[in-house]
Amino acid sequence: MSRMADAVSSTASAYARDDDPEFVRLAAPSTLKMVEMLLDGQPRHRGLLMTACSGFAQYAYGFLQVESEKRARDNPEESRDLRDRAIHMYDRARGYCLRGLDAAHPGLSAALARDPQTALAAATQADVPALYWTGIAWGGALSLSDNLLARVGELVAVRTLLGRALALDETWEDGAIHETLIVFDGMPVLLGGSASRARAHFDRAVALSNGESAFAYVTLATSVALRAKDRQEFERLLGAALAIDPSRRPRIRLANLIAQAYARALLKDADRLFR
Incomplete structure (x- = not known):
């Protein structure tokens, strides 16, 4: 099981190199569902958590949010449905992202809600992918919010995540x-x-x-x-x-x-x- 989990964790790079977005749109859900199934047996596997975190966030953007915006002119109702799905998918990604951060730094997600700056002080360069994808997932959902001003506190957390990642490795x-x-x-x-x-x-x-x-x-x-x-x-x-x-x-x-x-x-x- 552990070897399979390690192998599945490395699938993201194969998708990233693909030259057929439609193929990936159809194939990715099965892979992501397999990741979730493996996480049921290994809930703290950091590779699987990062694959779920980044995978659901990328799917939300590339195949839901972008498609929603492309259809806004000709099909507003379908656009809204895709937008709602994107928000849900970003939230799903954020859950795995925060679990990944907690696997590396127990209690970090709770501390992040209280004081983002202090919570992330102990993060290291090895945490940059998790910080980045947590910011992407959380920020993606916020960007589609009907009332972003009411969630400005969360926006501060997202900026802090991305700012810390940038400070650790801007390249x-x-x-x-x-x-x-x-x-x-x-x-x-x-x-x-x-x-x-x-x-x-x-x-x-x-x-x-x-x-x-x-x-x-x-x-x-x-x-x-x-x-x-x-x-x-x-x-x-x-x-x-x-x-x-x-x-x-x-x-x-x-x-x-x-x-x-x-x-x-x-x-x-x-x-x-x-x-």
């Missing part, structure tokens, strides 16, 4: 933490956002990824350019995302393909977005 996964922080710093000032900080994270993410991650461009377009109603920059950024050759970075091929599909949908919907 992790070629700038992935910086990419994610574009989203949160692209929020309104009332929620702690700052367009200048978002642009600084974008510049650093592009530098660390050698400009080969489409997600950075799509994120700045949707989080900053769209909010500023700068259509010229919006279209320029999405064009840059589409110009990336996914085969140049096989390790993130799937993420690039999903980001590029989203970029095409956004360009198609630009007239509505900039009304």
Whole structure:
């Protein structure tokens, strides 16, 4: 059982290299369900917990949230259903993420709710993946909330998770933490956002990824350019995302393909977005 758990824990990288998003959309649920079944027998297996944490979060974004936003114009009801499913999937991911943090640092999830800064002081570079994916899962659900202002305390926890991960290893996964922080710093000032900080994270993410991650461009377009109603920059950024050759970075091929599909949908919907 332990060997099987270890093997299943390593499946994420195989999916990340895939060149067929639809195949992964159909295949991933079976893998994630198997991970949950294995966790029933080994509830503190850190590899399985991280696979569930990151896997459900990635599925929520790539196949639910993005699809919801792509269908917002033509099918609002279906879009809302997908949005609700994405929130549920992000919450599911967060549960596994917090269990993973507790497996490494007993009691951390409870401490995180009380005082995030103090709770994460003992985190080390080895914890960066767990900190990142916990922030992604928690923040993903918050980003889809109907009333984010009412959950600003949780937003502080998410920022603290990502900030601690950044402090421990800002180069992790070629700038992935910086990419994610574009989203949160692209929020309104009332929620702690700052367009200048978002642009600084974008510049650093592009530098660390050698400009080969489409997600950075799509994120700045949707989080900053769209909010500023700068259509010229919006279209320029999405064009840059589409110009990336996914085969140049096989390790993130799937993420690039999903980001590029989203970029095409956004360009198609630009007239509505900039009304």
